[in-house]
Amino acid sequence: MYAVLRMNTFAIAKLAASSAQLEEFDRIHASQPGYAGSITVDLGGGRRMMVNLWKSEQDSRAAFAHLRPEVDRLLTPLMSAPSEFLGTGPVVAVDLPSTTEG
Secondary structure, three states: OEEEEEEEEEOHHHHHOOHHHHHHHHHHHHOOOOEEEEEEEEEEOOEEEEEEEEOOHHHHHHHHHHHHHHHHHHHHHHEEEEEEEEEEEEOOOOOOOOOOOO
16 A cells, blocks of 8 residues: 655635535545545644555556646635645555544
């Protein structure tokens, strides 16, 4: 598995009124070949750390070309700062006994 990490900073008022846009992007993102899931952490103040998981680096790279215009269309208008790329790499450990706990 391969991970892509980003920090996104959203305008709080726009984020609160944009659930349809976020859901549409999530559907498009999840439909990409090799998509293995995402983890989003709300850090407060509109900041969200995103961990996007892919079956391989090649899947991640292939999806990027398709997702870039969708990010520009659906997410960029909601952001108060440019998305910050944190890094990529192979996943070396996963310990998620349950994803249904809050």
